[in-house]
Amino acid sequence: MEFSTFHSDLAGTDIKPNALLGKYLNMLEADAKALAGETMKSVDCPACGSSQKQAYAAKMSFEFAKCGSCATVYVPKRPSQDRLLRFFKDSAARRFWLQDIWKETASVRHEKILEPLKDWVETFLAETGVVGRPLRVVELDAASWGFWETLKENPRLQMRFVEPMFDLSLQPSCEGAVDLLDSAGIYDAVCLIEALGRVENPLATLQWASQHLAKGGLCFITTTLSTGFDVLTLGAASEAMLPPERLSLLSIEGMKILAAKAGLEVVELSTPGVLDLQNVLRGHRAGAEIPPFAKYLVETRAQDPRFTYDFQTFLQSHGLSSQGRAVLRKA
Amino acid sequence: MIRTAIIGYGYMGEIRRRVIEAHQDLELIMVCETDPKRLPKGNFAVTSDPTDVLKNDAELVFVCTPNNLIPELTVECLKRGKHVFAEKPPGRNLADIEAMRDQEKKSPGVKLMFGFNHRYHPGIQRAKRLIESGKFGQLLWVRGVYGKSGGKNFPASWRNKREVSGGGILLDQGIHMLDLFNYFCGDFEDVKAFVNNSFWNVEVEDNAFVILKNKNGQNGMLHSSATLWKHKFQIEIGLEHGYLIVEGLLSKTGSYGRETLKVARREFEDETDAVGNPSEEITYFDRDMSWDIEVNKIAECIVNNTPVSESSSDDAWRVMRIVDRAYKSGLGGQ
Numbered sequence: 042m043e044f045s046t047f048h049s050d051l052a053g054t055d056i057k058p059n060a061l062l063g064k065y066l067n068m069l070e071a072d073a074k075a076l077a078g079e080t081m082k083s084v085d086c087p088a089c090g091s092s093q094k095q096a097y098a099a100k101m102s103f104e105f106a107k108c109g110s111c112a113t114v115y116v117p118k119r120p121s122q123d124r125l126l127r128f129f130k131d132s133a134a135r136r137f138w139l140q141d142i143w144k145e146t147a148s149v150r151h152e153k154i155l156e157p158l159k160d161w162v163e164t165f166l167a168e169t170g171v172v173g174r175p176l177r178v179v180e181l182d183a184a185s186w187g188f189w190e191t192l193k194e195n196p197r198l199q200m201r202f203v204e205p206m207f208d209l210s211l212q213p214s215c216e217g218a219v220d221l222l223d224s225a226g227i228y229d230a231v232c233l234i235e236a237l238g239r240v241e242n243p244l245a246t247l248q249w250a251s252q253h254l255a256k257g258g259l260c261f262i263t264t265t266l267s268t269g270f271d272v273l274t275l276g277a278a279s280e281a282m283l284p285p286e287r288l289s290l291l292s293i294e295g296m297k298i299l300a301a302k303a304g305l306e307v308v309e310l311s312t313p314g315v316l317d318l319q320n321v322l323r324g325h326r327a328g329a330e331i332p333p334f335a336k337y338l339v340e341t342r343a344q345d346p347r348f349t350y351d352f353q354t355f356l357q358s359h360g361l362s363s364q365g366r367a368v369l370r371k372a
Numbered sequence: 373m374i375r376t377a378i379i380g381y382g383y384m385g386e387i388r389r390r391v392i393e394a395h396q397d398l399e400l401i402m403v404c405e406t407d408p409k410r411l412p413k414g415n416f417a418v419t420s421d422p423t424d425v426l427k428n429d430a431e432l433v434f435v436c437t438p439n440n441l442i443p444e445l446t447v448e449c450l451k452r453g454k455h456v457f458a459e460k461p462p463g464r465n466l467a468d469i470e471a472m473r474d475q476e477k478k479s480p481g482v483k484l485m486f487g488f489n490h491r492y493h494p495g496i497q498r499a500k501r502l503i504e505s506g507k508f509g510q511l512l513w514v515r516g517v518y519g520k521s522g523g524k525n526f527p528a529s530w531r532n533k534r535e536v537s538g539g540g541i542l543l544d545q546g547i548h549m550l551d552l553f554n555y556f557c558g559d560f561e562d563v564k565a566f567v568n569n570s571f572w573n574v575e576v577e578d579n580a581f582v583i584l585k586n587k588n589g590q591n592g593m594l595h596s597s598a599t600l601w602k603h604k605f606q607i608e609i610g611l612e613h614g615y616l617i618v619e620g621l622l623s624k625t626g627s628y629g630r631e632t633l634k635v636a637r638r639e640f641e642d643e644t645d646a647v648g649n650p651s652e653e654i655t656y657f658d659r660d661m662s663w664d665i666e667v668n669k670i671a672e673c674i675v676n677n678t679p680v681s682e683s684s685s686d687d688a689w690r691v692m693r694i695v696d697r698a699y700k701s702g703l704g705g706q
């Protein structure tokens with residue numbers, strides 16, 4: 042299994058401007074509170090399936106637990122996929138996110154997140170050895186990141202996307218959309234950009250990918266991990282737990298278990314995140330209790346860009362950043 | 373199934389056996405090894421006489437012998453219509469590879485491929501794809517270091533007997549790096565070299581410094597050495613918009629270090645304050661499929677009856693021409 046380090050001058054506030062984010066979180070809290078009052082579905086660890094768990098954090102009227110076996114952090118009482126879909130269609134917070142924050146941050150997101158993701162996907166697709174026909178790629182877009190629109194720029198790719206979570210009518214263009222349940226399509230690649238943490242059942246989603254991949258086809262995943270530096274340091278105060286938008290934070294170990302369960306081989310598993318120190322600093326400034334070592338790092342050392350670069354590179358080199366990415370292959 | 377035989381069951385023969393036995397289209401029917409102590413046991417015939425392989429109905433023969441035996445065995449196989457996968461180096465000198473090529477031309481439809489497996493290492497393949505993507509612009513130069521420390525038994529090895537090997541570390545190991553230079557850049561016509569025997573006191577060189585130039589104006593530089601006390605494999609590739617470095621090489625012993633690819637983009641003063649010291653992104657590899665990939669390539673060529681397009685006799689001849697020119701230009705202990 043290979044892994045990579047990554048460098049970027051991306052700042053957390055580039056994609057989550059403070060003023061807009063505050064408004065969004067308030068709106069989401071109100072929406073989440075209403076949803077949390079309904080009957081929920083009880084689930085065991087979405088990665089390893091263990092029922093052993095400890096209470097971990099309370100967020101937006103939802104409870105998070107930590108798996109006693111693989112350290113995945115998840116909401117054990119969660120809405121069904123259908124209910125999530127309806128929630129996101131009706132959520133005022135989500136609409137605000139798509140219509141305000143999304144537009145405000147579109148260009149920086151394209152340049153600093155989607156373009157590097159495109160490079161990553163294209164590099165691996167070039168190694169599949171498929172020649173003489175377009176590569177069939179589908180994005181299962183649970184986060185409305187619209188990565189498929191960036192990939193569409195590559196004329197060698199025949200893009201399709203599936204929107205399991207959100208209202209298609211909010212998308213600027215729905216060309217190429219396929220229906221998740223009806224689709225019998227076979228693809229050379231399935232992209233799950235920030236999807237696994239958001240869907241009700243990550244294993245079912247990955248199995249869907251596995252069933253729809255051609256032999257040798259690749260599944261590209263990005264997802265926030267519970268075993269990253271900022272998530273572990275901030276604990277219950279980490280903003281990465283954001284129900285009902287994000288219901289599962291897989292551990293890096295849980296990620297491997299999930300891939301094996303879906304019958305997919307792990308080709309790459311990396312943690313190329315660049316925001317761990319920034320996130321800890323932000324949490325600390327917002328009043329989160331953090332250990333003395335972390336406090337010293339973010340208060341005294343993190344102003345030096347060379348230090349930040351070296352520290353993030355260390356985290357990345359050892360699978361310790363919270364931004365995870367994986368390439369899985371169907372044997 | 374393609375009936376397959378191996379001649380020579382040393383270090384390479386063992387590797388080939390593993391890959392052949394795992395391949396869906398290949399069936400190992402015979403292994404030939406002149407040292408009876410090394411003859412393996414398995415679901416195939418064994419012999420210590422190479423003519424047994426020539427006479428039997430093997431369709432594909434892996435020639436895994438010392439360098440001096442490769443040309444004759446390869447030619448004899450080709451004459452009998454057998455496809456050949458031969459180890460590198462492709463003989464001891466230019467005349468050897470030319471003899472094999474002559475026979476190949478007289479045996480149309482028969483496939484001949486050479487074992488330049490370094491092309492198929494994951495770091496090299498990734499670098500190749502990145503260059504082909506065009507994102508880094510034109511390739512300007514390549515610079516390689518490939519070397520090992522020899523070892524206690526090094527002077528006694530057949531690799532250091534000129535009559536058997538034809539040359540020293542440049543022909544044995546440096547040839548992989550020169551093949552990679554050709555793989556990335558195309559032919560190099562101008563070759564200058566210093567070729568020395570600086571430590572081991574053997575019949576052939578233990579160090580070679582080679583500089584190269586081609587018609588595109590690209591330059592290459594190689595240090596090939598049997599006196600690198602820390603084993604090293606490193607190829608740096610300079611491009612218009614950045615650079616790539618493959619360092620370390622996945623191998624059985626791991627002595628060359630973990631295989632990595634460093635990728636960096638050029639940064640000038642007006643673009644960033646990191647001038648001359650750009651951020652490098654590093655990919656760490658842990659699976660070497662190079663042996664499987666190259667054997668699969670010849671199997672595909674046979675099954676589909678397509679010409680050998682990579683690690684072909686043409687590639688072998690081009691790299692042997694560089695080695696030949698390096699030895700001819702070589703000043704020093706020769």
Ligand SMILES: [Zn+2]
Pocket residue numbers: 086087088089090091108109110111112113295
């Ligand atoms: Zn678990």
